[in-house]
Amino acid sequence: MSRVNYGAKPIMFPQPVLIVASYDENGVPNAMNAAWGITTNFNEITISMSHHKSTDNIVARGAFTVSMATEDQVIPCDYVGIVSASKVPDKFARAGFHATKSEFVDAPLIDELPMTLECRLKSFEGGLLVGEIVNVSADESVVTDGKIDPEKLKPISFDPANNAYLAVGPKVGDAFKDGLKLK
Numbered sequence: 001m002s003r004v005n006y007g008a009k010p011i012m013f014p015q016p017v018l019i020v021a022s023y024d025e026n027g028v029p030n031a032m033n034a035a036w037g038i039t040t041n042f043n044e045i046t047i048s049m050s051h052h053k054s055t056d057n058i059v060a061r062g063a064f065t066v067s068m069a070t071e072d073q074v075i076p077c078d079y080v081g082i083v084s085a086s087k088v089p090d091k092f093a094r095a096g097f098h099a100t101k102s103e104f105v106d107a108p109l110i111d112e113l114p115m116t117l118e119c120r121l122k123s124f125e126g127g128l129l130v131g132e133i134v135n136v137s138a139d140e141s142v143v144t145d146g147k148i149d150p151e152k153l154k155p156i157s158f159d160p161a162n163n164a165y166l167a168v169g170p171k172v173g174d175a176f177k178d179g180l181k182l183k
């Protein structure tokens with residue numbers, strides 16, 4: 001193996017494309033793209049987060065939702081990551097998104113994105129947004145036999161080496177099981 005070194009860079013594969021949604025002080029929904037986030041406990045998500053209009057909303061309301069970006073929504077999902085609601089107040093509507101209030105937290109679900117983590121704000125400190133996951137919801141259209149089905153959901157991932165969005169590929173193994181063959 002001959003390795004190429006890239007220095008200190010925030011590169012991992014795959015990275016999720018998370019669409020973080022919140023309500024502003026007037027109840028107008030907003031959304032932003034976040035690719036540096038991951039679950040950090042059974043009921044916790046942590047996102048590397050700068051200061052945005054979204055973070056003002058999240059701190060004021062104490063809540064946010066995190067939806068998976070999907071193949072059929074690449075353009076609006078990228079749009080909400082390159083435009084700020086502080087400059088374009090109707091950004092959410094311009095993205096073509098429609099909001100339904102979460103039953104669980106004071107934040108919007110995005111009708112166009114079928115799978116969502118509904119979160120209560122735990123903390124926003126030191127560039128880390130931490131949320132308590134109080135519910136996960138998925139539209140029936142992406143559920144098979146009661147389980148969320150990635151082949152129906154078609155989530156995308158972020159390629160930080162090339163600034164690209166990638167499709168998530170087919171199943172290649174069974175977790176907690178395939179390794180048993182070497183035990």
Ligand SMILES: Cc1cc2nc3c(=O)[nH]c(=O)nc-3n(C[C@H](O)[C@H](O)[C@H](O)COP(=O)(O)O)c2cc1C
Pocket residue numbers: 030031032033034035036037047048049050051052053054055078080081082083084085086091158
């Ligand atoms: C692919 C992509 C990934 C991004 N990931 C993050 C991230 O992890 N953390 C962050 O603070 N901003 C991230 N951003 C930037 C925000 O989405 C962007 O600044 C957005 O306009 C903020 O919107 P707002 O000001 O309306 O809240 C990302 C943008 C893109 C396009």
